[in-house]
Amino acid sequence: MSTPTPTGTVAGPTIERHSIDYVPWSERRGKLWHQAPFWFTGNFVLPTMVIGFLGPELGLSAGFSFLAIVLGACFGTFFMAFHANQGPRMGLPQMIQSRAQFGSRGVIVPFLATVFVYIGFMVFDVIIANAGIDTVLPGAGIKWIWYPLLTAVSIVIAVVGHDLLHFVQRWLTYLLVIGFAIVTVLAFTTLPAPTGAHAGHWDVVAFFIQFSLAAGYNISYAVYVSDYSRYLPPKSSAPKLIFYTYLGAAGSAVWLMGLGSLLASRIPKVDEIGSIKAVGDNLFPGFGTIVIVISVLALISIMGVNAYGAMLTSVSGIDAFKKIKATQKPRVIGLIVVGILVVIIALLIPDAFQASFNNFVLLMLYFLVPWTAVNLVDFYFVRHGKYAITEIFNPKGIYRRWSWRGLVAYGVGFVVMIPFFSLPGLFVGPIANLLGTADFSFAVGLVVAGGLYFLFSRGLDRQAEAAARQRSQRELEGVDAD
Structure with missing residues (x-):
């Protein structure tokens, strides 16, 4: 992280000092528009494209798949983007804020689900990145070598912290836009249009499954958001901040998932690495390889983002039971532990992971919807x-x-979702079964959990909290709260 100088300029980059603690006003800086490229690159990774494969694989046409993706991604990003405003207002990482709703120890319930999300994404990212390396250098993608190496690079980026993550994400945006703009044009112009049964059709169940996956995927980013907006000035414009976050996250999801649906409708045995290479090489031999290299760099970067979030959430959880000083040491230790877990789990998972990845996304949706x-x-x-x-x-x-x-609202919200769950091969709830395995659980969870919490909160002691806010703000900044 960069250190502010007395004149307000920024000195050379150093390792970030803060972890789960409050970021004081004197250290706030940054530009609102930086949230757009950060979340664009954060979502512009190959696992995002895999989400778009499902619609055509279920018999949905590319056009209807794209419509489901647009609606689902835009719906899910709506909830994700509104978390961005919490960063500058509170100066805290995303998940520790949940102590206000669940209690310092009660928050362990959503914390466990959140760490599951972070670790799971890192595992799938490192598997795909290794497959990319094996495509670029055939035979070189040896798992027990590359899994630890790729994870270690991402951990180093996360150790340096917030500013380096923003810097890497921002500059990767330009490379990704150029590379994938060309690949998208090539996919439209060089691949044969689907015919017959492969062209797909309208299917209401497939449509809502694609919608749910797109929505759940982007809702999963809600647990990250204010980790990367908490250094912004406290009076940052909420509408602009939410807009830039939404633009980056929704734009990249729609683009890359849409490209996935296009490829899946035109390539019989589509996969995230081979398809990109084959399409890219239609420009000239080797261009597909260049795009894969850029994609691997983006995967390493988002692994750093995931590791950073997993560390913050884990340290917050431990701190609730045993007080931890918010210094660099627990940050580094936490990141190393996260990296070791990721490598072990990745080595145990089979390479053919797409079905399990789709179920993983749905599980994220189920656990995170009541929390958000x-x-x-x-x-x-x-x-x-x-x-x-x-x-x-x-x-x-x-x-x-x-x-x-918070605990009752979350628990009830989760329980009422269960009959609507639709996890192919694992569990299909009775109502989902009646609906042809279409999954509407997210809508039920949002309404029930949010509505119950609002009703329960009518009995809060407003005066006591107002007095506590005044004391808190004087202690933190030497001024009264608004």
Whole structure:
């Protein structure tokens, strides 16, 4: 992280000092538009394209698949982007904010689901990155060599922290846009149009499965968002911040998932690496390889983002039971542990992972939908963005160790989703079965969890919290709260 100088300029880059602690106003800086390329590159990775394969594989035409992707990605990003405003307002990483809704120890419930998301994404990213290396250098993609090496590079980026992650993501955007713009044009102009049964058709179940996967994939990014907006000035424009976050995350998802549906409709045995290479090489032999190299770099970068988030969430969880000093040491230790876990799990997973990846995305949707509903309702409709920050770190404070409001709303929201679950090969709920395995669980979870939390919160002691906010702001910044 860069260190602010007395004049407000920025000195040379250093390892980030902060972890789960509050970022004071004197260290706030950055530009709102930087959120757009950060989230564009964060979502412009090959696992995103895999989501677009499913519609055509279920018999849906490329056009209807694309429509489902647009609607699903734009719907999911709506919830994800509104978390961005929490960063500058609170100056905290995303998940530790949840202590205000669940309690300092009760928050371990969504924390476990969140760490599962981070680790899972890293595992799939390293598998695909290794496959890319094996395509570029045939026979060189030896798992026990490249899995640790790729993971180690991502961990180093995460150790340096917030500023380096923003820098890498921002500059990779230009390479990705150029490379994939050419690949997209080539896919439209050089691949034969599908005919007969391969052209697909309208299928309501396939449409909603594709919609759910696209929505769930982008909702999963909600757990990251204010990790990368918390250094922005506290008075940053909320509409602009939300807009830039939405633009980057939704734009890349629609593009790359849409490209996936196009490739799956025109290539009989589509895969994320071989298809990109084959299409790219239609420009000239070797261009597909160049695009794969860029894609591998993007995968390493997003692995760093995932590792960073997993570390913050894990340290927050441990801190709830055993106080941890917010220094560089626990950050580095946490990142090393995350890296080791990723390598071990990746080595145990079979290479043919697409079916398990789709179920993983749906599982993320199930666990994160009630959390995002509770968190957003609390921020925008209950507390209106005003929190006693020091109390979030005080287990005996106003937010307590266990908060029944958030826990009950989350639990009930999750339980009522179960009959709507549709996990092919694992579990199909009775209502989903009646609907032909179409999955509407996300809508149920959002309404029930968010609605219950809003009702439960009517009994909050507003005066006590207002007094706590005043004390907290004077302690942190020497000024009164708004």
